[in-house]
Amino acid sequence: MTTASLQTPKVAAMQKRPSARHQMLVRQARIVLMPLACAFLMLVFWEAYVRISHVPAVILPGPLVVLATMAEIYPTLLLQAVPTTIESTIGFLISCSLGIVLAVLLCYSRIWREAVYPNLVLIQIIPKIALAPLFILWFGLGAESRLAFSVFISVFPIIVSTYEGLTNVDPNLLRLCRACQAQEWQVFLSVRVPSALPFIFSGMKVSITLAIIGVVIGEFITAQAGLGYLIVASSARSDTPVALAAVVVLCGAGLLLYGIVTGLQSIVNERYSRGGSR
Amino acid sequence: MLDMAAEPAGRFIEASQIAKIYETGGGVVEALSSISFDCAQGDFLSLLGPSGCGKSTLLMIMAGLEPATDGRASVAGEVVMSPRADVGVVFQDPTLLPWRTTLENVLFPIEMMRLRRSLYRDRAVALLEEVGLGKFLTKRPHELSGGMRQRVAICRALVHEPKILLMDEPFSALDAITRDQMNALLLDLLIRHAKTVLFVTHSIREAVMLSDRILVMGGRPGRIVATEPVPFARPRAPELEDTAEFVALVARLRNAIEHSYGGHRAGGGA
Ligand SMILES: Nc1ncnc2c1ncn2[C@@H]1O[C@H](COP(=O)(O)OP(=O)(O)O)[C@@H](O)[C@H]1O
Ligand SMILES: [Mg+2]
Numbered sequence: 001m002t003t004a005s006l007q008t009p010k011v012a013a014m015q016k017r018p019s020a021r022h023q024m025l026v027r028q029a030r031i032v033l034m035p036l037a038c039a040f041l042m043l044v045f046w047e048a049y050v051r052i053s054h055v056p057a058v059i060l061p062g063p064l065v066v067l068a069t070m071a072e073i074y075p076t077l078l079l080q081a082v083p084t085t086i087e088s089t090i091g092f093l094i095s096c097s098l099g100i101v102l103a104v105l106l107c108y109s110r111i112w113r114e115a116v117y118p119n120l121v122l123i124q125i126i127p128k129i130a131l132a133p134l135f136i137l138w139f140g141l142g143a144e145s146r147l148a149f150s151v152f153i154s155v156f157p158i159i160v161s162t163y164e165g166l167t168n169v170d171p172n173l174l175r176l177c178r179a180c181q182a183q184e185w186q187v188f189l190s191v192r193v194p195s196a197l198p199f200i201f202s203g204m205k206v207s208i209t210l211a212i213i214g215v216v217i218g219e220f221i222t223a224q225a226g227l228g229y230l231i232v233a234s235s236a237r238s239d240t241p242v243a244l245a246a247v248v249v250l251c252g253a254g255l256l257l258y259g260i261v262t263g264l265q266s267i268v269n270e271r272y273s274r275g276g277s278r
Numbered sequence: 279m280l281d282m283a284a285e286p287a288g289r290f291i292e293a294s295q296i297a298k299i300y301e302t303g304g305g306v307v308e309a310l311s312s313i314s315f316d317c318a319q320g321d322f323l324s325l326l327g328p329s330g331c332g333k334s335t336l337l338m339i340m341a342g343l344e345p346a347t348d349g350r351a352s353v354a355g356e357v358v359m360s361p362r363a364d365v366g367v368v369f370q371d372p373t374l375l376p377w378r379t380t381l382e383n384v385l386f387p388i389e390m391m392r393l394r395r396s397l398y399r400d401r402a403v404a405l406l407e408e409v410g411l412g413k414f415l416t417k418r419p420h421e422l423s424g425g426m427r428q429r430v431a432i433c434r435a436l437v438h439e440p441k442i443l444l445m446d447e448p449f450s451a452l453d454a455i456t457r458d459q460m461n462a463l464l465l466d467l468l469i470r471h472a473k474t475v476l477f478v479t480h481s482i483r484e485a486v487m488l489s490d491r492i493l494v495m496g497g498r499p500g501r502i503v504a505t506e507p508v509p510f511a512r513p514r515a516p517e518l519e520d521t522a523e524f525v526a527l528v529a530r531l532r533n534a535i536e537h538s539y540g541g542h543r544a545g546g547g548a
Contacts (some may be wrong), residue, residue: 084473178343179367181360181392190389194377272377 033150050164069241070248077249084215084226085253086206087143091150092211098151099158106159107166120159128153132217154210161203165196197272201265208261214256227253290474291340291404291442296349305462308499309335313349315493315502322468324489326482326531331476332479332500333429337446350486353442363391366435372427374419380406381415384433391438396510398437405433408416408464428484429463436471443473447480458516461487465514486524487514494531497539503532
């Protein structure tokens with residue numbers, strides 16, 4: 001009896017630790033499972049609504065019909081996904097290079113900073129999508145116009161975030177560089193660029209989604225190929241299940257590209273984010 | 279101390295009539311007013327005073343990192359116009375590059391000064407081993423404690439073999455126990471690497487423990503209110519703090535600091 005009563009608090013403490021760990025697992029599982037459950041529930045409602053109300057498939061097909069369509073025409077879907085994905089990637093890469101170069105110019109040239117930066121901010125405000133038809137006029141019906149428009153709408157986040165990253169360096173580090181008699185190109189390579197990397201990558205995350213939007217809008221208008229073309233073409237034929245199937249694949253392609261950028265970002269942040277420097 | 283044919287004795291570091299006025303949007307701050315002192319080669323000189331009395335400003339002027347409004351700072355007989363290669367600076371904040379390892383952080387000044395890394399690598403490793411960080415060469419700053427980071431910063435200030443070390447409250451962010459350890463470590467380090475040191479602190483005990491001479495500063499505007507030589511022989515052990523002479527000197531310095539307030543306020547530095 002005495003030994004048992006002595007052990008009780010100890011045993012309780014030992015049981016508490018795995019249960020705390022268990023609670024954490026449950027919490028992490030909830031983070032993943034709750035949104036999935038919500039999305040699944042919405043799909044169920046959608047399917048139920050379509051079946052009960054007898055909406056024609058031309059207006060709104062149920063998720064199961066969309067799934068069946070995807071299985072049926074997947075070679076077409078994949079074929080059309082290829083140009084969209086490639087052009088989005090190229091547009092994004094051009095935006096990154098161009099945006100970083102412009103940000104460096106802004107960082108080092110006072111005239112650029114004073115004369116150009118306010119205009120860049122102003123261009124941000126105008127609804128850039130309104131200019132899409134003009135890009136077709138200027139660049140023709142080929143990939144050039146889609147790329148140009150994609151770069152046009154996705155370059156700004158890169159410029160702004162890179163500029164912020166290059167200029168918002170810890171002033172103590174800059175003072176250290178001065179104490180070491182560093183030249184500005186050394187400060188740029190050894191301090192500004194590494195400090196800016198996390199900023200650049202958060203700009204890239206915004207930019208990649210905009211690059212895809214730019215290409216898809218280009219495809220809507222040029223109507224040559226790609227998932228955007230498939231969506232407008234099948235909508236025009238009232239083939240709604242195909243249009244929705246193309247939207248689903250577009251989401252998949254978008255998630256893939258976004259996922260790659262996010263993956264690279266987490267690698268970069270692990271090393272270059274300011275966390276715990278002091 | 280005897281190889282000073284080049285510089286006049288007692289004038290290895292010299293400040294003469296230094297004044298500093300900061301002009302900000304809010305107004306004008308007179309941070310320093312007619313500061314003059316000098317320091318012989320190999321000496322350890324402390325600037326002791328309460329927060330805001332202009333200690334950092336004065337040190338940054340001596341380092342060539344901040345221009346003086348008036349007066350002149352000189353080092354080794356030359357007027358300080360910009361940062362010098364024969365000076366190493368330790369800031370209050372360790373200011374390590376978070377993406378670099380310990381060893382790469384120590385070699386940072388070598389790279390910035392465009393010297394050959396390979397020539398200094400062994401010295402950097404030896405310094406880090408001396409301060410007990412031999413096992414942490416490839417760790418990054420967030421994996422080190424506050425005291426370890428400041429030790430890295432000290433090695434970084436020493437790696438290019440400067441003759442002069444300028445230190446701005448390097449241990450003020452550390453807990454009392456770590457701070458005592460760092461004081462002992464610095465005393466030990468300076469036995470093997472003879473440097474002329476200008477050391478800023480707001481801790482009276484730290485100043486007495488480390489220095490050959492202490493300049494007491496008062497604020498508004500920052501000025502020197504007293505100069506105290508510290509007569510204790512080296513090497514100094516932590517037990518020195520318990521001697522009557524040490525306690526008496528601490529009391530005298532506290533008095534000088536309180537007088538700098540006009541005697542109205544009690545308890546100056548921490
Ligand atoms: N960059 C600055 N601009 C304006 N005022 C400053 C600046 N740096 C310091 N000061 C002012 O100068 C005075 C002395 O500051 P500082 O040298 O940092 O003192 P301490 O190091 O002794 O605490 C303070 O009143 C502070 O507010
Ligand atoms: Mg200070």
